[in-house]
Amino acid sequence: MLPLGNRLRKHIKFNLIVPMKKVVLTLLITIGLLVNSCNKSNITLTENGKTNYEIVLKKNASESLYKSSVKLQYYLSKISGAQFPIVDELSLDARKKKIYVGNHKTENLKPQQVIIRTENENLYISGGSDQAVKNGIYEFLEKYLACKWYAPGVEKIPPSRTISVSPIDYDYTPEIHTRTVHSKLFYENHEFADQQKVTYEAFPYYVPTAKVHTFHRFMPEEVFYKDHPEYYALRGEQRLPTQLCLTNDKVLAIVKDSVASFFSKNPEASVISVSQDDNQQYCKCDNCSKVDTSEGSPSGTMIRFVNQVAESFPNKTISTLAYQYTRKAPKTHPATNVLITLCSIECDRSAPISEKCTDFADDLIAWGKLTNNIRIWDYTTQFTNFLSPFPNIYTLQPNIQLFRNNNAKWVFEQHSHNPSELFELRSYITAKLLWNPDLDFDELLTEFTDGYYEQAGPYIKKYVELIHAEIKKDDDFFLFLYGDPSEAFSSYLNPELLKEYSNLFDEAEKAVANKQELLDRVKMARLGVDYAVLEASRKNITKDYSLMVMAKNPKEVINPMVASLLDNFIHTARKNDISLMNEMGFTVNEYASNYMSALKIAQKPNKAKGKNVVALTKPKKYAEENPMVLTDGALGGSSFYANWLGYEGNNMEVVIDLGEPQPISTVSMAFLQVTNHVVFFPSSVTYYGSSDNTDFKPLGTLSNTAPLNKDSKVNDISYFDLSFEQENVRYIKVVAENTKTPYWHHAAGLPSWVFADEIIIN
Structure with a gap:
């Protein structure tokens, strides 16, 4: 040269x-x-497994920076086999080139800012904070050395004895500063959370026992309600402990005192939630109503109240909810140390929020005009059926972009926490989009499916694309967080599509049949489709998808496809430590037990099957309000959407016509309980018999053996079985007494539901 x-x-x-x-x-x-x-020439960090570089820290570097350097050292060695010493500025080897970790150039960086640069054959990984430096190290490894981390313990680190990188001038500040994906993959695996740059917990910085829905924590009804009902919400003519009366000065004083106590017990916490309980029964006393009217929203009393609390704690952050009745912004500006947590719970998830939930988008914009201190609480799963197919994956990016574009710096994506449909895929993609909302989504999806499922990846990607294309065709479908797969059996889960989805997973399993680890991942991924098929069969939607099939005898027998599928479903769930079916605590074991009970019931002779049913009291909304659902042979599941006949605020009274007088000695009917949705077991069920549909004789009354209390099981099914001396009857009347909503329930003052399904008469 x-x-x-x-x-x-x-x-x-x-x-x-x-x-x-x-x-x-x-x-x-x-x-x-x-x-x-x-x-701008390339720099060679290793050559033939050897390096002339050392990793340099400042002499006063923190423990966090040192640990980040160790991670960099580990992966560089894993890639190349080379050993990179870690030194401080006082121990430099003049013969070696440098990888500087931390802010060595004293640049004035923003706390979230990451800078990666090559200069004079040296590499600089800088950040405005220790966390930013850690993010920068994982960005360097992934972006420039092609390292991938798909799930805890599942990584792709391309081996290369020689590491040479092109010139780098990377400067990135994520616009969403606090990124949380509600997934145990991150909470229980902090290294994986670091690799995907999300938080270790759902509520970082918060007082652990005061994260959300805190009114009842600050003022428990057991302590205050009896002597001071005026502290609580006026509903109609009655004070109920559903929410607090926010214009009562004594309530403000007690809440301030409680907040001070919580902070005193948790001095390391910088945030506490002062927020409504999880119901819409807010105070309508004259004073509260006057404020809300002048503010244009029930959030008016909330913000005025929370601002007064925040004034007493100027060095702390007071978080509150813009949720359901408080979602619409008021006129009053939140104080500078008030964090608004805006929640999108009502939204249709079949399309982006900006398309199908414009009210929320408008509210986001309105709050953005009042404050820059906004935390988004978004939802990404079906909480009533964690394992159900839930085709909302293509809405994740536009929704996160919407939040980013409206200055939301803190986003909490509430996934299922526990394993759910395509759990690893959803956790990975959501985290990636929170870091960079503008990634190429198709490339991101392919990157994961090919990387995590390998040869099976194309089939799983095709499934994801297909089910999302199908729901897009059904513009009227409302994809609800509290829905059920049964709602989609005429849409994206129709029988033909269920077969096509199953075939895709069959092909995926064949592609990795000789690789047990990959086969296990595919079986985990297909749980959603298998669950949908099981529920379709429970509802007997077709001859193929039914609990019973006709044998050659001819005689009805259990559908062998269902028996095999249930066995595989339970085995796969248990192998992967999947214990919960929904947020109400309904377990996989309970689901299995319930389903096997359904199979036993389906095998029973039933004189009521297919017989006419007349409703003497009016059902509401569910099962198309058709009382024939009680004798159709389809059995209800754990969700009230699935084949249950519902009665709101009234007793259920129905009459079954057996067609002719018959000797009977047993009557049984199933009832559902979902306490958080105000669905309770009946307080009693009485069965009557008649030969003329006029004069009915009581056959017996059954009381609820587990009366409702605060510790009642949230999600359950109970069979009210009656045996009696044989009677010759044609008509059976069933009267199920509604259980009134108790004063202590979050829906106090509202009517409760009774849900019933199949009646078995023999």
């Missing part, structure tokens, strides 16, 4: 006519270009 002077002369042609100023300027530009060109 020519010496620098000769190279300059080679590039410069002097002309005596050219003014000297221009010659000097040309010379300077050329030197600058050549020096810059030298700086």
